[in-house]
Amino acid sequence: MVSPVTVVKSEGPKLVPFFKATCVYFVLWLPSSSPSWVSALIKCLPIFCLWLFLLAHGLGFLLTHPSATRIFAGLVFSALGLLMFAVTHVLYASAFGMRPLALRTGLVMAVLSGLCYALLYPCLSGAFTYLVGIYVALIGFMGWRAVAGLRLVGAAWRWTELAAGSGALLFIISDLTIALSKFCFPVPYARALIMSTYYAAQMFIALSAVESREPVEDYRQTKAN
Structure with a gap:
């Protein structure tokens, strides 16, 4: 198990x-x-720096670790605009993988996603009724896959899983605040809350790629089996 002090010193x-x-x-x-x-450049600058953060681990690291590559791609798409966030969440979910399945965690996340959509639904109209529903399902799925592997105690604990789970939950908070502020009612200090949780979410998800899931060789062997 890698200690938090070691992580801070190295990363x-x-x-x-x-x-x-x-x-x-x-x-x-x-x-x-x-x-x-x-203003767009300054807003995206922290995300560009997270690109550099992952590239600082070496291009070979990204090329030999599929999950790290997908997280890097997700960061790229997230800098391209709001419509690309759906692609970002698909890439992040793919990076986190489907093992362990953690069906109970998935059920909890599905219920929470349903409650969020129920809160937003009366405020939605037209195409947004469906688009927001799809987006909530996507980010809920991403959150499920991020939290599924989280173990807070025991020998199986890994700080990268904690980073992934924290990043996903912060992303959900950020996006829910956006939706409430845009469709339902003014949220106090909305912009500060949205951007602080968004940047923190992206940072934690980028950190989760550092001890990436498996090299390409192991990945292919797993697929073959």
Whole structure:
């Protein structure tokens, strides 16, 4: 088991650009009412830094670890715009894998996703009624796969699973806040809550790729068996 101190020492320096870029975003706090390419660049800068964080582990690492490759691809798609987040969640869920299946966890996540959609449903109309439902199902599925492998105690505990689960739950909080603010009612300090949980979610998910699931050789052998 890798200790948290070891993780901080080994991965902390690689995350310094991400923390600096996040601070730049919150310090400048450019108005969202007048979007520009500068504001879009500053908003995406922390995500670009997470690209560099994964690339800092070596291109060979990404090429030989399918789950790390998918998380990197998810980070790329998440920087391309709101419509690409559905692709991002599919890639993240694929990276987390389907083992262990954890059906009870899936049932809990399905119930929570249903409650979230029930909360939003009266506020939705037209195509959003269906689009939001699909998106809730996707992010709920991603959350299930992220949390499914989480073990908080015992020899099976791994900090990467905790990072994946934390990232997924923070992503759900961020997206639920967006939906409530857009469709239902003004959420106090919505933008600060949305962006802080979003950046933290992406950071934790990127961290979960560091001790990636399995090299390509093991992955192919598993598929063959």
